[in-house]
Amino acid sequence: MRIGDLSRRTGVPVPTIKFYSREGLLPAGQRTSPNQVSYSESHVRRLKLIRAMLEVGGLSVAAAREVLAKVDSPFTTIHGVLGVAQSAITRPTAEREDDEGRRAQAEREVAELVKRHGWEVKPENPGWKALVQIVVTYRDLDREDLLALLDRYADSAGELAVAELAVLEDVPGADGKVEGAVLGTVLGDAAMAALRRIAQEDVSGRVRPTRHSA
Amino acid sequence: MRIGDLSRRTGVPVPTIKFYSREGLLPAGQRTSPNQVSYSESHVRRLKLIRAMLEVGGLSVAAAREVLAKVDSPFTTIHGVLGVAQSAITRPTAEREDDEGRRAQAEREVAELVKRHGWEVKPENPGWKALVQIVVTYRDLDREDLLALLDRYADSAGELAVAELAVLEDVPGADGKVEGAVLGTVLGDAAMAALRRIAQEDVSGRVRPTRHSA
Structure with missing residues (x-):
């Protein structure tokens, strides 16, 4: 889906999606042509998780980035993720x-x-x-x-x-x-x-x- | 006691005590002569309570002021104080x-x-x-x-x-x-x-x- 569809699906405005992407919270979409980027269901889910952490949990962007880096690490254990989320x-x-x-x-x-x-x-x-x-x-x-x-x-x-x-x-x-x-x-x-x-x-x-x- | 003694007793620096007083968190001391103000045990206790709220509880100065205003009200009930502290x-x-x-x-x-x-x-x-x-x-x-x-x-x-x-x-x-x-x-x-x-x-x-x- 395009960034506009991603925005409609999640209720997150396009500039905010771009901000999360620049800040390293949301992985980049897949470039399908020189001026088009495509996003998947995993981007929808990630955006919902980001909003949960920032808006409901009250985490800063820097703290959320640290937690998500751990989430994305292939060697992550529950124990390890808990530790980072806790800190x-x-x-x-x-x-x-x-x-x-x-x-x-x-x-x-x-x-x-x-x-x-x-x-x-x-x-x-x-x-x-x-x-x-x-x-x-x-x-x-x-x-x-x-x-x-x-x-x-x-x-x-x-x-x-x-x-x-x-x-x-x-x-x-x-x-x-x-x-x-x-x-x-x-x-x-x-x-x-x-x-x-x-x-x-x-x-x-x-x-x-x-x-x-x- | 003088403001210097109050500072020593509580570990709160004199400028910080003055700041809390200006911000309405700490009641004024009693003026005993044109250039001397005297503080009591109730000021020691209040300073400890202020530190607990700000440093350990993470309250803002404005939030602490609101809670303390309720604490100081003569018509306060536990139910009422709890409500203000919760908010x-x-x-x-x-x-x-x-x-x-x-x-x-x-x-x-x-x-x-x-x-x-x-x-x-x-x-x-x-x-x-x-x-x-x-x-x-x-x-x-x-x-x-x-x-x-x-x-x-x-x-x-x-x-x-x-x-x-x-x-x-x-x-x-x-x-x-x-x-x-x-x-x-x-x-x-x-x-x-x-x-x-x-x-x-x-x-x-x-x-x-x-x-x-x-």
């Missing part, structure tokens, strides 16, 4: 110099939590560093009560990861598995956050109102 | 014109999911709109398999919301409850995302490697 959507947390002692303590606590849940992961995992900063912050504010919730979050995260990977195992082709790993990471996070908003509104609406002391 | 951290999703029919279908599906879980929430909930866009995207990519996971996410979100609100109920003062609601929303999301990274790496590492078809 791409994890906002780097600012480390502060004044935190050194507290950071070392938080590092130990996160390592213990990981061990307690029987997880085998490298400390370079982007979630690990983020979690250390969260522990430092809770402790800084003396919120041991909220810190105690981390094991509950961890239980849920573990159950969801098993369910997510079971879905990927059932997908027939490797391409579908890899795409599923990207979407599961990027959109799965967004879905979980959205459902937390809904559940929190429901539960907090049932709590009897407490006036805030002035 | 502040939810990235608005782009609605696309070509999606109208699919959007209406996704709206119905989200309404059914909410009903199925017995939740009482308004469709203006920021999570609701985000979830509709996620459903549209999964369906656009024919990923019914990932769509089927939403009820699992919803179960976990529901359990966590109950645990989170139980913690808030146990906090003695209203101020602590309100602060806890802000932190639980902002840092709770970040903690859940971080733990998902860790659990996913663990589970995907146990799956036998699948070479990606070229």
Whole structure:
């Protein structure tokens, strides 16, 4: 199909398609004559995946490019794609110099939590560093009560990861598995956050109102 | 204490403290003489809360200002603070014109999911709109398999919301409850995302490697 058909099929304007192509997100079409380029069904699918990552997942163009390069690598494993997708959507947390002692303590606590849940992961995992900063912050504010919730979050995260990977195992082709790993990471996070908003509104609406002391 | 002591206590540089004050995040100190302003323990705590929201939660200054205005309102309830904190951290999703029919279908599906879980929430909930866009995207990519996971996410979100609100109920003062609601929303999301990274790496590492078809 021509670029105009690709645009109609996907709802992505022609200049945007050209931008994605220049930025290396969308592979070039096949040149069929000096002034005509032809696009296939795989371009339709790729454009939908790009929109999912950028518009719903909130990834930057650079982050999406990195994820798609991994997706297109012939030696990609689900484990490898997950790692890249994870790094791409994890906002780097600012480390502060004044935190050194507290950071070392938080590092130990996160390592213990990981061990307690029987997880085998490298400390370079982007979630690990983020979690250390969260522990430092809770402790800084003396919120041991909220810190105690981390094991509950961890239980849920573990159950969801098993369910997510079971879905990927059932997908027939490797391409579908890899795409599923990207979407599961990027959109799965967004879905979980959205459902937390809904559940929190429901539960907090049932709590009897407490006036805030002035 | 003077602004220099406040800076030392919190690790926040003096110019940054002045910036937060100008931006309306930090209440002014008390002027004790023509060229001296005194800060209290409440300023120390507020600065820590500001850093948690900006640096760990990733909120913009404008979003943090909105949340803190609600925190400082004498008529604030946990339900009200949660609503403002939720809106502040939810990235608005782009609605696309070509999606109208699919959007209406996704709206119905989200309404059914909410009903199925017995939740009482308004469709203006920021999570609701985000979830509709996620459903549209999964369906656009024919990923019914990932769509089927939403009820699992919803179960976990529901359990966590109950645990989170139980913690808030146990906090003695209203101020602590309100602060806890802000932190639980902002840092709770970040903690859940971080733990998902860790659990996913663990589970995907146990799956036998699948070479990606070229």
